Amino acid sequence: MKELKYCPNCGKETLSYVNNRKWSCSECHLSIYNNVAAAVGLVTIIEKDGVNNILLIKRGREPKKDYLAVPGGFVDPGESAEEAAGRECYEEIGLVPDRITYLTSATNNYKYNEIDYITCDIFFKATFKGSDSKNFLLKLKAEDSDEILGFELYPLTKKEDINSIPLAFKSAEVALSSLFK
Numbered sequence: 001m002k003e004l005k006y007c008p009n010c011g012k013e014t015l016s017y018v019n020n021r022k023w024s025c026s027e028c029h030l031s032i033y034n035n036v037a038a039a040v041g042l043v044t045i046i047e048k049d050g051v052n053n054i055l056l057i058k059r060g061r062e063p064k065k066d067y068l069a070v071p072g073g074f075v076d077p078g079e080s081a082e083e084a085a086g087r088e089c090y091e092e093i094g095l096v097p098d099r100i101t102y103l104t105s106a107t108n109n110y111k112y113n114e115i116d117y118i119t120c121d122i123f124f125k126a127t128f129k130g131s132d133s134k135n136f137l138l139k140l141k142a143e144d145s146d147e148i149l150g151f152e153l154y155p156l157t158k159k160e161d162i163n164s165i166p167l168a169f170k171s172a173e174v175a176l177s178s179l180f181k
């Protein structure tokens with residue numbers, strides 16, 4: 001993406017990437033800002049047999065196929081972070097959260113088709129009605145079963161537990177760490 005050379009306005013090969021934040025045309029002075037994309041993630045703690053567990057999805061697509069992530073995704077144009085959280089959650093696990101509260105935010109690099117998308121990931125703590133039932137995981141269903149390979153609960157009783165989770169993204173590590181502050 002940073003290799004963009006041709007100006008979409010004047011068509012000349014005069015674009016350069018400036019100050020790690022914008023493409024600028026020396027000919028017509030067009031500026032295209034490399035703004036971060038907003039994304040959301042839902043951190044859900046589910047108690048099972050007296051142990052706190054974190055709810056994770058197994059990714060079915062690149063980047064980071066087969067790695068684990070919290071449910072979430074990019075905020076669509078015109079959406080609030082809260083709306084995106086509800087929509088992405090429904091798409092990925094088939095449920096809308098009962099309640100969400102802001103947790104923290106963290107930067108992330110989402111590499112898709114060789115393009116680096118720098119995101120600002122906004123994390124919410126989420127609760128779900130019926131999450132204390134024994135077969136809660138069996139109730140979950142992704143809209144697109146190619147995108148999500150499955151659902152997992154990982155024990156999360158101390159900060160060190162995070163290291164043993166094969167997480168897809170650094171920002172989720174930051175979010176889970178913030179639970180122990």
Ligand SMILES: [Zn+2]
Nearest residue numbers: 007010025028
């Ligand atoms: Zn130009």
